Amino acid sequence: MAKKPSICIVTPALADANNGNWQTARRWARMLAGHYAVRLVKSWPDTPSTRDGTDILLALHARRSADSIQAWAQANPQRPLVVALTGTDLYRDIATDAAAQRSLALAHRLIVLQDQGPLALPEALRGKCRVVLQSSTRRQTLAKSGSRLRVVVAGHLRDEKWPQTIFEAARLLSPDEGIHIDHIGRELDPALAEAARATQLSCPHYRWWGGLPHGATRSRIQRAHLLVHPSRMEGGAHVIMEAVLSGTPVLASRIAGNVGMLGTDYSGYFPPGDARALVALLRDCRAGQSRPDGGMLAELQAQCGLRAPLFERQTEQAVLLSVLRELL
Known part of the structure; x- marks a missing residue:
């Protein structure tokens, strides 16, 4: 041989x-x-x-x-x-x-x-x-409750991932809107970790979990209605394709690294660092849960489904x- x-x-x-x-x-x-x-x-x-x-x-x-x-x-x-x-x-x-x-x-x-x-x-x-x-590997698309919109953010706490956008978005949302954010990522920047703790204390609909094993993170992505990816700089994020292959649609900052994965015509972009634009998209997705056609949430899921074979x-x-x- x-x-x-x-x-x-x-x-x-x-x-x-x-x-x-x-x-x-x-x-x-x-x-x-x-x-x-x-x-x-x-x-x-x-x-x-x-x-x-x-x-x-x-x-x-x-x-x-x-x-x-x-x-x-x-x-x-x-x-x-x-x-x-x-x-x-x-x-x-x-x-x-x-x-x-x-x-x-x-x-x-x-x-x-x-x-x-x-x-x-x-x-x-x-x-x-x-x-x-x-x-990555495909995972089954799970049926999800309409009683709340479960959002997951997965990225270690460092400036390139721009978690400040998530902290600000959590403060712009009120707890009674039914939008809950789970934030996963290790403490790489002490100042950002302190900001995550402060956000958690003042926003009961936001929780920072720290670092979790990869399998546990994928399971949370699979169970969420949305993945939010707010990076300011990205070569090509694993969590985006993991979400797409789990049937979980994505909201992402409009930067080259995200556009190169999701496509130029994708509907789920917000300007980098713009927490208000992100919150507007989250509210649109939440409103879609009560619509027969699924609204924005269903549109994003269909677009992600078309990208899935690429990954x-x-x-x-x-x-x-x-x-x-x-x-x-």
């Missing part, structure tokens, strides 16, 4: 971080395992020698993995190097950070995670860029394997 080619996936976050980079790295490792000898590391080289026989390096995040990317390019200039831009590197770092810019120049292929991603790259680099939409695992795996085949 022919020996499988080997691939090393470098991710700046491992399992303890439970964030998007780790979820992507772990999923890709599983998808590639039948075709490649795969190992997951936090940095390369991960052995004393840079001549370890690895055939391909796939590095997530142009800035955080920059040292590994440079080391590989110096030790193996003819061997394929793939850099996946996963969020803050695409929409912040490559504009000003020399190490991130060097990563783009050294890569033989660039991967972005949603359809708007290539537009953020310098035009000269777009020819070596490929879009690999992320995927199937076999689709992501086929595109990822195709990108790697180009290089071998």
Whole structure:
């Protein structure tokens, strides 16, 4: 039997971080395992020698993995190097950070995670860029009560996720409107955590749960009427496709990373940071619960249903394997 080619996936976050980079790295490792000898590391080289026989390096995040990317390019200039831009590197770092810019120049292929991603790259680099939409497993769409509108927000408390929009929206809503917000995310910024606690004290319809295991978060998304995703910067959020594949529609800030996943004509966008616009959409969805046709909530669910096939695992795996085949 022919020996499988080997691939090393470098991710700046491992399992303890439970964030998007780790979820992507772990999923890709599983998808590639039948075709490649795969190992997951936090940095390369991960052995004393840079001549370890690895055939391909796939590095997530142009800035955080920059040292590994440079080391590989110096030790193996003819061997394929793939850099996946996963969020803050695409929409912040490559504009000003020399190490991130060097990563783009050294890569033989660039991967972005949603359809708007290539537009953020310098035009000269777009020819070596490929879009690999992320995927997850489908979950059953659950029947949900009309007595209240259950909203879930899933994102660690850091500025890029812009949780301040949720805090303000909770204060604009009154408890008797029947709109309840569950906010899931670890305390990465103490000031934002304190704001979450203060919002919880003054708004009985808002609850911050802190960090939860991935499976528990998915279950809450599945049971909610809506996922709200208020980020100011996003490479391609896992929670959006997880919601879509659970039959849970999404309200999202109109930023490139969200539009690239949900489509330019999606009806559930609000301007980034605009809590009043978000509250207006929430009230529209709440009002739709009492309408025979489901109103705005049903419209969003139908639109998300049309996007769901794009986030199937076999689709992501086929595109990822195709990108790697180009290089071998």
